[in-house]
Amino acid sequence: xxxxxxxxxxxxxxxxxxxxxxxxxxxxxxxxxxxxxxxxxxxxxxxxxxxxxxxxxxxxxxxxxxxxxxxxxxxxxxxxxxxxxxxxxxxxxx
Amino acid sequence: xxxxxxxxxxxxxxxxxxxxxxxxxxxxxxxxxxxxxxxxxxxxxxxxxxxxxxxxxxxxxxxxxxxxxxxxxxxxxxxxxxxxxxxxxxxxxxxxxxxxxxxxxxxxxxxxxxxxxxxxxxxxxxxxxxxxxxxxxxxxxxxxxxxxxxxxxxxxxxxxxxxxxxxxxxxxxxxxxxxxxxxx
Numbered sequence: 293x294x295x296x297x298x299x300x301x302x303x304x305x306x307x308x309x310x311x312x313x314x315x316x317x318x319x320x321x322x323x324x325x326x327x328x329x330x331x332x333x334x335x336x337x338x339x340x341x342x343x344x345x346x347x348x349x350x351x352x353x354x355x356x357x358x359x360x361x362x363x364x365x366x367x368x369x370x371x372x373x374x375x376x377x378x379x380x381x382x383x384x385x386x
Numbered sequence: 387x388x389x390x391x392x393x394x395x396x397x398x399x400x401x402x403x404x405x406x407x408x409x410x411x412x413x414x415x416x417x418x419x420x421x422x423x424x425x426x427x428x429x430x431x432x433x434x435x436x437x438x439x440x441x442x443x444x445x446x447x448x449x450x451x452x453x454x455x456x457x458x459x460x461x462x463x464x465x466x467x468x469x470x471x472x473x474x475x476x477x478x479x480x481x482x483x484x485x486x487x488x489x490x491x492x493x494x495x496x497x498x499x500x501x502x503x504x505x506x507x508x509x510x511x512x513x514x515x516x517x518x519x520x521x522x523x524x525x526x527x528x529x530x531x532x533x534x535x536x537x538x539x540x541x542x543x544x545x546x547x548x549x550x551x552x553x554x555x556x557x558x559x560x561x562x563x564x565x566x567x568x569x570x
Contacts, residue, residue, distance in 0.1 A: 362400035364480045368541045371474050 408486025468540030484535030
């Protein structure tokens, strides 16, 4: 089963942070307070889009062919992700 | 065919592909309009915007000028609006191609006029009413397609999208009419 990383607190809807990391090999535990990277804060679909975009060497034309969508549709999806990243970036700096 | 493909095919088709399909559609529409004497752009007054007229009194180039000028004025105004309002990097081939493809429903009226029963009729008759009804349905379909073409090609939303679309369409209709009056 693919477990989805929870991003928001189920109680107050605020963004969750990382408190503990664990090495499955040597059982080391690291405890602290870490923010999730911006890319991890995006939706699963947006993360997949970014990975596919990198695999397509950043070519919107190849992305459009792979997704069977038109070029401007793919560009608009990318623009929305850029907008989300900028908003998250602004939130993080505040 | 999924219904969304009928009013928003641009999710899947844009750019050069839509340009080629649209150009073929435009040439066929123009040919049928010429054969049946169906004019889309000859109303004299401002209230005659989007009106249809019938007269086998012109050469083929007049019909071709009507079609081409309509498409080019619509494309130009939508492109300028997109350049001013959109934050995305818009491509002119997307505007030209998707607007051209949007004009395809206009083929329905001259196509129906090819039927023997609609080839000649009196000023007030059920044939004329039927043709006008069909024309306004195909025009509404064309406008929905143009709206979606503009929305996807320029990545605009909400009030910016709606306002700039209405202004661009009205301006392009006025310019097309003035241009045709000037040269024909």
